[in-house]
Amino acid sequence: MGGQTETQPQRHIVERIMRPVHAKSGGGAIPLEVCAVVSGLLPLIPAFSDALWYDESYSVALVGHNPRDIWTLGAQDVHPIGYYMLLAVVRAVFGGNFVAYRILSVVGIWLAAAVGAMALRRMFGARAGYVFALLVCCCPFLGQMAVQIRMYSWAVFAMTACFMAAMSICLTARRGRSPQLFSWAAFALAGVCGAYLHYYAAVTDFLINVIVLVVCCRNRRRSLVMAFVVQAVAQVALYAPWLIVMFSQVSRVSGGYWITFSFPQSLIEVWGYPMAIAGAPMWLGGMLCAVLTVGGIAVAVLWRRQRADQGQSERRPLLGADRRFVVICGVAVYVGLLAFAGVASVVLQQDVLLYRYLVVALTAPLVALAIVITAVWEGSVARSAVRRLVAALAILLAVCAVVNTGALAGRSLSPRNAEPIHDIERTVAAVRGHVAVLSDTPRAMGVLSVTHPELDNVYCSWTERAWWDQGALAAFDTSLRVADDWKRAVGDADEVIFVRTAKPNDHALADIDAMPGLRKIDEHTYLHPWDWEYWVIGWYEVDGPVGFGTAAGHGAPAAHGMGDSDE
Numbered sequence: 001m002g003g004q005t006e007t008q009p010q011r012h013i014v015e016r017i018m019r020p021v022h023a024k025s026g027g028g029a030i031p032l033e034v035c036a037v038v039s040g041l042l043p044l045i046p047a048f049s050d051a052l053w054y055d056e057s058y059s060v061a062l063v064g065h066n067p068r069d070i071w072t073l074g075a076q077d078v079h080p081i082g083y084y085m086l087l088a089v090v091r092a093v094f095g096g097n098f099v100a101y102r103i104l105s106v107v108g109i110w111l112a113a114a115v116g117a118m119a120l121r122r123m124f125g126a127r128a129g130y131v132f133a134l135l136v137c138c139c140p141f142l143g144q145m146a147v148q149i150r151m152y153s154w155a156v157f158a159m160t161a162c163f164m165a166a167m168s169i170c171l172t173a174r175r176g177r178s179p180q181l182f183s184w185a186a187f188a189l190a191g192v193c194g195a196y197l198h199y200y201a202a203v204t205d206f207l208i209n210v211i212v213l214v215v216c217c218r219n220r221r222r223s224l225v226m227a228f229v230v231q232a233v234a235q236v237a238l239y240a241p242w243l244i245v246m247f248s249q250v251s252r253v254s255g256g257y258w259i260t261f262s263f264p265q266s267l268i269e270v271w272g273y274p275m276a277i278a279g280a281p282m283w284l285g286g287m288l289c290a291v292l293t294v295g296g297i298a299v300a301v302l303w304r305r306q307r308a309d310q311g312q313s314e315r316r317p318l319l320g321a322d323r324r325f326v327v328i329c330g331v332a333v334y335v336g337l338l339a340f341a342g343v344a345s346v347v348l349q350q351d352v353l354l355y356r357y358l359v360v361a362l363t364a365p366l367v368a369l370a371i372v373i374t375a376v377w378e379g380s381v382a383r384s385a386v387r388r389l390v391a392a393l394a395i396l397l398a399v400c401a402v403v404n405t406g407a408l409a410g411r412s413l414s415p416r417n418a419e420p421i422h423d424i425e426r427t428v429a430a431v432r433g434h435v436a437v438l439s440d441t442p443r444a445m446g447v448l449s450v451t452h453p454e455l456d457n458v459y460c461s462w463t464e465r466a467w468w469d470q471g472a473l474a475a476f477d478t479s480l481r482v483a484d485d486w487k488r489a490v491g492d493a494d495e496v497i498f499v500r501t502a503k504p505n506d507h508a509l510a511d512i513d514a515m516p517g518l519r520k521i522d523e524h525t526y527l528h529p530w531d532w533e534y535w536v537i538g539w540y541e542v543d544g545p546v547g548f549g550t551a552a553g554h555g556a557p558a559a560h561g562m563g564d565s566d567e
Helices: 013-018 030-040 042-047 054-062 067-074 082-094 098-124 126-138 140-145 152-174 181-197 199-219 222-254 265-275 282-309 321-348 355-361 363-378 385-412 419-430 442-451 470-476 486-490
Strands: 435-439 456-460 481-483 495-501 518-528 533-542
Touching: 030 042, 030 098, 030 126, 042 098, 042 126, 042 385, 054 067, 054 082, 054 098, 054 442, 054 470, 067 082, 067 470, 082 098, 082 152, 082 181, 098 126, 098 140, 098 152, 098 321, 098 363, 126 140, 126 363, 126 385, 140 152, 140 265, 140 355, 140 385, 152 181, 152 199, 152 321, 152 355, 152 363, 181 199, 181 222, 199 222, 199 321, 199 355, 265 282, 265 355, 282 385, 321 355, 321 363, 355 363, 363 385, 419 435, 419 442, 419 495, 419 518, 419 533, 435 442, 435 486, 442 456, 442 470, 442 495, 442 533, 481 486, 495 518
Parallel strands: 435 456, 435 495, 456 481
Antiparallel strands: 495 533, 518 533
C-alpha cells in the first residue's frame, strides 16, 4: 500500500483494518470484513423490546387481520401493503411477538448491506463492498429504521437490490456485452417489491429505470431495448392490481395530509437526518453532516496536493469510467427523488416531503460514497494526511453509530415504557365494577389497544384533541370501540380512566376534571421513552350522567395521521 515499509505493529489502526490480504487479487480484507459484521450486529441491541409507538401500533393492528382485510384496510391508509403482508407471515409463524417483528426489520438492513457489498465486490473489489456495508450499518438513521416495526428497512433493501442490479446491467451494456437474465429479473423483481413497500421506493424505481433506459438506448442495440421493455412491462403488470388504490390514496393525500413545511426546520431535517442521533435534536444531525461534508472537501484538497507533490498529472481522474458512472448514478437517483418530492408537493398543493421517506433511496449515494472512499484510500500514500483524515472521519462515524445504538437501546429497553400501562392494568384489576379506558389521543390509544385488547378501550372521536383519521382507525376495529359522545363512551362503566399525551404541567385533563358526572380520584404523568411522549392518566369515579353529549368538548377532528404520525 503506497510503498509502506514500516512493520505491522507500527501501522495506524485504520491502516491495519483497510489493508488487503491478497495484494495481487485484491481480495477481501479480513479485519474490514470483521468490522462490517460487528457493525451489523448493532441494530440487534435495541431490537429486543416490546415497546411501541403509534405508527408501530398501526402495523401491529393491521396484521391482526386476514390477508384480504389487510388489502382492504391498507387501501384506506396512504402506504402500500407489501410490508404488512410480509409482517403477517412473521405473525403466522411467531404469533404476535413484537421482538420477532423488530428482527424482521433488522434483517431488511442486513440484506441491504449484504446485497450492496456483494455487488460492489464483484464490480470494484472487496474493499469497496466492505466500506459500503460499514456505511450502511453505521449510518445512525438507518440504525433507527432497522428496529422500527415499519416498512422502511425492507424498502431500503429493495431499492439497494434494484440499484445494484441496474448498475450491473448498465456496466455490462457499456462494455458491449449482453446483461445476464438474472440481472434483468433481479432488477424487475426488486423494483416492483419496492413499489409495494413505499411510494418513495416506487419513485426511486422509476428513476433507476430511466437511467437503464438511457443506457440501453445509447447502446443502440435492439436486444437491450427489448429486454428493458419486457422487464418494464412485467413491473407494471405486477403492480397493476394496486394502481387503482394508489390513485385513490394520492387523491386523499392531496385533500389534506399531516406533513407541513416549516422553515428552516424541514430543510435541516432533509439535510441532517442521515446522521440524526436517536433522541437528539435534528440540528445535531445537521452539524454532523456538515462536519463530514467539510471533512470530505478537505480530503479532496489534500488528495490533489499529494498528487501534485508526487508529480502526478492532475488530469488523471480519481475514478475510472465505470466507477465514475456508478457514482454519478447514485447521486442522481437521490437528487432526483428530492426533486420529485418537491414538485409533487407543489402539484398536490400539499407537502409530501418528509425526511424519513427519503431513506428508501439513501443507499444509492452511499454506494457512490463507498466507491469514492475506496478510490481515495487506494490512491493515497500510507500514513499520509489523506488517510489520517479519512480515518478520523471513519472514527467519528463509528462513534456516532455506537452512541445512536446506546440511545436507542436506552429508550426501547427502558422499564419506564411499561409503567403507564401497568398502572392501568393494576387499577382495572383493583376495581370490582366495569372500568372504561378512554382516550382522544391516537398515540396512546393506538398502543393501548394492540397491547391490551382485553381492556374496554374507547376512542373519543368528538373532542377537540381527536385527530385519528378514519382510514387508519379502521385497522383497530377489533381492539377498541369508537364513541362520538360521553354517553356511548362511558356506557355502564363504574370508573373511567382517561389517557392523553401532553407536555408535563400542561393541565391536559382540565376539561375532563370539570366534566359533570365524573369525580376525580387521582392523576399521574408518565414518560414513555420509546417515542418520548408523556402520558397523562386520570382516574375518575362515575357518580352520575356524564357530560352533555357531543356538545361537550365539541370539535372536528383534524386531517392527520392516516397511518403515520408526525414523529
